[in-house]
Amino acid sequence: NAGVTQTPKFRVLKTGQSMTLLCAQDMNHEYMYWYRQDPGMGLRLIHYSVGEGTTAKGEVPDGYNVSRLKKQNFLLGLESAAPSQTSVYFCASRDSLDNKKLFFGSGTQLSVL
Amino acid sequence: GQSLEQPSEVTAVEGAIVQINCTYQTSGFYGLSWYQQHDGGAPTFLSYNALDGLEETGRFSSFLSRSDSYGYLLLQELQMKDSASYFCAVRAVQAGTALIFGKGTTLSVSS
Numbered sequence: 017n018a019g020v021t022q023t024p025k026f027r028v029l030k031t032g033q034s035m036t037l038l039c040a041q042d043m044n045h046e047y048m049y050w051y052r053q054d055p056g057m058g059l060r061l062i063h064y065s066v067g068e069g070t071t072a073k074g075e076v077p078d079g080y081n082v083s084r085l086k087k088q089n090f091l092l093g094l095e096s097a098a099p100s101q102t103s104v105y106f107c108a109s110r111d112s113l114d115n116k117k118l119f120f121g122s123g124t125q126l127s128v129l
Numbered sequence: 130g131q132s133l134e135q136p137s138e139v140t141a142v143e144g145a146i147v148q149i150n151c152t153y154q155t156s157g158f159y160g161l162s163w164y165q166q167h168d169g170g171a172p173t174f175l176s177y178n179a180l181d182g183l184e185e186t187g188r189f190s191s192f193l194s195r196s197d198s199y200g201y202l203l204l205q206e207l208q209m210k211d212s213a214s215y216f217c218a219v220r221a222v223q224a225g226t227a228l229i230f231g232k233g234t235t236l237s238v239s240s
Contacts, residue, residue, distance in 0.1 A: 047226050056137075058216060058232040059172065066226060074227060106171060115220065116162065118228060120171040 018042050022107050022121035029097045029128045037092040037124050039107030045119070046112040048090040049074075050082065052103040053123075059106065065090055097128045131155040133217055133231035140237045141207050149202045149234045151217035159220040161193050161200045162228060167213045175215075176202065204236070212238045 020041045029035055039048065046067050051059040061074030063082040071082045079101060081093045090109075094101060104125050108118040133153045141147040153161065160179035164172040178184055178193035178200060190203040204211055214235050218228040 049227050051230075056232060059230040061221065061227050061229065064227045074221075075229070108172075110226070115159065115226065116177040117174045118164075118172075120173070122171050 020119050020121035022124050026125045033097050034095050039090045041109040045109035047110050049108045050092045051106045054103050099128045102128045131229050135231045135234045138235045143240050145207050146205050151200050153198050155219050162218045163202045164216045165213050207238050
């Protein structure tokens, strides 16, 4: 039972480079989320999706784009990485009928030099 | 907007009881959740309160008072493995179904 899988687990970028983080879930969940976690800041919502083909902005969306072309996948893109985007990124999903529980992936540690 | 306040750090010894408080401000309330995160790991769901009162799950309990916009997580019979960060969270009014998290409380359990 894989749950929520994030790739890659680690990545180092140079300022200005682009990359895509992939999140895949096998639980048939409607809702998916991208959060970033910085020391002392908790988890902050970047973007979210309430279904295939839909996306919306969260608390800190600037510098990121997302796509949800397939229900099971939620992609987070950085078009031109900046050092301020150095963070740990977590993807999460939940079932539309259970508003209590988010399932998180294991995270992606991104460093932008 | 929405905000959650919780202590940044709590320390305790094995076998003790510790309470982690959370106060929140939100224009629409759908329940208070608690998550645990070990160092280097992913957050995992612990507990949820939609109504006032105490919810018990083994050694962990969570309490909610909607009139006071306040809740707490109670950890009993502390073990070393309980050393982790604990986050309270509320549903984000502006972001539909997402959760907005507090900044977390780091619990250190010593022997």
